[in-house]
Amino acid sequence: MYSEKVMDHFTNPRNVGEIKNADGIGEVGNPKCGDIMKMYLKIEDGVITDVKFKTFGCGAAIATSSMATELVKGKTIEEALKVTNKRVAEELGGLPSAKLHCSLLAEQAIKAALLDYAKKNNIEIEELKDFD
Ligand code: FES
Numbered sequence: 001m002y003s004e005k006v007m008d009h010f011t012n013p014r015n016v017g018e019i020k021n022a023d024g025i026g027e028v029g030n031p032k033c034g035d036i037m038k039m040y041l042k043i044e045d046g047v048i049t050d051v052k053f054k055t056f057g058c059g060a061a062i063a064t065s066s067m068a069t070e071l072v073k074g075k076t077i078e079e080a081l082k083v084t085n086k087r088v089a090e091e092l093g094g095l096p097s098a099k100l101h102c103s104l105l106a107e108q109a110i111k112a113a114l115l116d117y118a119k120k121n122n123i124e125i126e127e128l129k130d131f132d
């Protein structure tokens, strides 16, 4: 049912934990199942220099958080905004359709963390205008 990449990121998730003094923190919940994902970002000169996550959720949610952190690490804010749930699922070699909502958590957690960073620094991120 799950691709090898999903199993790999589930059994050996990357960037688990939290960042003290994170520049942006995003916490989102999945209304479908009540699961929670928290994302911490360290941002310097518009670049995500470090990222960590904590997820209370199913295997797919853990695998997508792990993959999402890898996709945004070392990237600019602009690039991180392009990491959609579709992209995360693709990078994982696909997800069963019943599990696609889990990958949405990862996209939303990154966006929530970027929005938190923007608010704290009085920056406006055009792409996040309707996100909240
Ligand atoms: Fe909650 Fe998937 S339904 S872990």
Ligand code: FES
Pocket (backbone or CB within 6 Å): 030, 033, 034, 035, 057, 058, 059, 060, 061, 099, 101, 102, 105
């Ligand atoms: Fe709850 Fe996957 S995040 S079922």
